[in-house]
Amino acid sequence: MIDYKSLNQKENEAKLIKLLSENQEEEKSIPAETNQPFSLALYDKDLYIGGITANKWMNATHISLLAINKNYRGKGYGAQLLKKAEAFAVESGSSLITINTQDYQAKTFYENYGYQVFGQLADTPFIGTTKYYLVKRI
Incomplete structure (x- = not known):
């Protein structure tokens, strides 16, 4: 009998990734890679003023979040964070x-x-x- 059950999101995602990775290997003969996270925070002394997060998987990096406190915008901090994420993407072998x-x-x-x-x-x-x-594209 088939049942629908609630499952902790993190556990469910791990199981889904396993299924999708198996399918990828079977269909494309390309083994899945482990996700490589990137996270960088920006501080002014002890005050958190922004940051960036990204994930690299296979040949792509996705920037998940980028934000700067409104009082610090227009000073180049967002651009610096973006460039650091782009450097991470290049170093980790992303093409986009x-x-x-x-x-x-x-x-x-x-x-x-x-x-x-x-x-x-x-x-x-x-x-x-x-x-x-x-x-x-990088």
Whole structure:
């Protein structure tokens, strides 16, 4: 009998990744790699002012989060964090970097650093805003 059961998200994700990795090896004869996380925080003395997180898997790095405290924006810190994530991507063997952003966030910022929109979704994650998906080949 088939049952639907709740399962801790972390445990469920590990099981799903295992299934997907097995399928990838079977279908493409390419063994899956272990995810390589990247996380960097920015401080002014003891005050947390921002940071960046990313994950490298196979030939791609995805920047998950990048944010700077509004009082520190426009001083180049976001660009520095982005460049450090890009260096991580290059050093770890990625051939591309992806990121997503909202229309009211940093689309132009990423475009200024060579990222190109490859997709968008209107009214996501709420009505009246658009989510953009960007990529940079490195």
